[in-house]
Amino acid sequence: MTTIADQLGLARQSVAPMPTTPPQRWCILRTSPGRTLSLAKSLAGAGFTIWTPSEVQTRRRPRTRTVREVDAPILPSFVFASADRVHDLRRITMLEMSPHPQFSIFQHGGKVPLIAERELARLRAEEADAQRRSALKRAERARRERGARPKAAIPIGQKVDGTGPWSGLTGTVTECDGRTAIVLFGGILPVTIDAWKLASGEVIAA
Template sequence: MKRDAPGKRRRLAMGQRRLLIEVDLAILPGFVFARADRLLDIIRAGALTYGPHPRFTLLQVGDRVPVVAEDQVAGLRKAEAEAVEAIEGERQAEQRADERRARAERLGTERARRKALRQERRQFEQGEQVTVDDMPALAGMVGTVIEGRGTSARIHFGGVLTMEVEAWRVRPSDVQSGNTLTRDAA
């Protein structure tokens, strides 16, 4: 079963999520079933004053120890298997919920970053040579600015390809033609 972890009040006061821990509970607390052929060993272990086992007594009806057949314990085993299945289902559901929550947080920050980038304003000169970042279809292409609109620019890439691109994706081209002189001034 799930229980609140220690320190619950402090976590809730600090605004953190409720933390739960798993605790295994016995279906029949206080009862231990053992094989009938080990009865003498169990009686000897119960008679020890000190030993590796906690103190226990045998259930007796009159002067004999009742023997429980395997098929009579089958219901308990089935209940245990169902409980294990249920807790595994809960673990998987919690894991999916945690993954969903983490994904939503990532998307929220990514969405905010994109929104801030889209509002970025830049000035472009008509005829300026530019490249476009973060658009694989235009990778390596150099375009010419037709007009700059602050948050976007209309760019001609040659032929019939003219596109309007968000300003944050556009950067000046690093490409230089072979006849461009690059010398230091004297």
Template sequence: MSRWIILRTSGSHTRPLSSSLHDAGYEAWSPGRTLRRYMPAKTPTGTRLIETDVAILPTFVFAPAAHLDPLLGLAAQRVGPHPSFSVFHHGGRVPLISDRSIDGLRAEEAEQAALIAAMHMAESRAEADRIRIAAIKSAASRRRAERELERDRRNELRRAPIALSDGAEVEVIDMPALVGVRGVFERADGPYAHVRFGNRSWKIEGWRICPAAINDNSALRSTAA
């Protein structure tokens, strides 16, 4: 499983930073979409179509964790070959993001690309608008179905017993505040788990707890040294 780090930049620099780092071999990625706007113009229709590449998640760029050290060096440069950015830290460490955490962003980017391709093939602006409206309705229906599936999945997970040994190193899923942060499983308490992070113990729903990746010594990369 690949691990990613988060780079932060300004909203207008999001896509340029992603492209610049990718071209330099850092495999950076930020989900994008094409924004279509009709502007007044001296044309037979009185308008001109303008398409702009924009970020789906402004200010966020993802890069493979393997490139952490060189990216920390680039981020520290006052003047560099790329748009300015910083490496995201949490609690003095650099959280690592799993592929699963960005699957939804990849899917949204693919859907947006398919929608734009279909609109490009439309024979008129009206037809393109119909395609766009149909896509919006379809996406809304899909999101409702996904929410129902996710609710059922979580209910099933909540009913499952917690199969962890006391003292096991664990990670927490679906909790942004603890993404990439490892803790120590202390004990089960019905459907809940007590997990220690540093000198503090948290009571967390058991289904959110999973064993930490084996032999992944970089999962909590400290920058204090």
């Protein structure tokens, strides 16, 4: 017999029992994907027992190297609510002006199916794995930032004597953003050099 959990891909698996309260039953709320987390937060703030699996994702700000973290739903459009207040939730869906993002209560065959806590085991495990991955990525970014080369302000027009492949050439700094500098050697050869190399003397200031 196909259960509602099977339809949602919430296959049962053997995991250690949760060390909190005894298993409860959940009803399923549906909303638009973009409102998943805001609905969960809004209803939780109103005193409902709510859960939706989420993870932290990293997004790069446009035209920068800055990375920011954002919360994202693992199962967009699905929010689980404790079934003991399904009647209160139904009343909210009937309000003309609701203080919460719009949602509906999922029904199957004209009835509200209830999900046992054990049927959410796979999603609970997936959320825990996502949190561990996020923590590892966060630690790796912090490690890289600690080892990152500092910015260096190199004045435009600064004369430099090249070393290595530019040995014997004298160049002029034409651009510098603190990370990299463009040095024009011989008046015709623009070369991009890490600014810290200029500041540290790897390319010697004249």
